[in-house]
Amino acid sequence: MIAVLGLVVGVVVGLLIRPEVPAVVEPYLPIAVVAALDAVFGGLRAMLDGIFVDKVFVVSFLSNVVVAALIVFLGDKLGVGAQLSTGVVVVLGIRIFSNAAAIRRHVFRA
Template sequence: MLALLGLLVGAIIAIVVHPTVSQEMSRYVALAVVAAIDSSLGGVRAYLEHTFNERIFVLAFLSNAAVAIALVWVGDQLNADLTTAIVVVLGVRIFQNVAAIRRRVFGG
C-alpha cells in the first residue's frame, strides 16, 4: 500500500505544481499516465484479491510505462502511429480491472 500512497502523493504534487510538457513530449507523457492508471488499478485489483505484491506492482508500473513509451517511439521512427493501438490495449485492461474491482467491492 506504500506504493499506492506514493502515487497519490505524486498526483497531488503534480496538481499543485502544474508542470508544463512540450507538445513533442505530450504523447509520451499521456501514454505514461494511461499506463500508470492501468498499473494502479491492477494494484487495487490485486489488493482486493489478496494477491498484492509491492515489488510486482512497482515493476509493473515502471515497465508498463516504459514499454508503452518505447513502442510509441519505435512507431515514430517507422512513421507508424502506434499510439492508438497502445491506448486501446491499455484502455481494455483498465476497463477489465475496473469491472473486477466493482465485482469484488459490490459482489456479483
C-alpha cells in the same frame, strides 16, 4: 491510506507548481499515464484478490510505463506513431475495463 494520499498529493503538486515538461518526454507522457493507470488498476485488483505484492507492483508499474513509451517512440520512428499510440490506448483501455470489472465484483459483489 498512505497510497491514496500519495495520489492526491501528486495531483495537487502537479496542479500547483505547473512544471515544464521537457520536449523530449512530452509525446510519451499521455501514454505513460494511461499505462500507469492500468498498472494501478491491476494492483488494486490484486490487493482485493489478496495476492498483492509490492515488488511486483513496482516492476509492473515501471515496465508498463517504459514499454508504452517505447512503443510510441518506435511508432514515431516508423511513421505510424498515431496509429500505434491509438492501439496502445485501446489495449490498455480493455485491460483497465477488465480489471475494473473484477474490482467491481469484489466491492459490490455484483
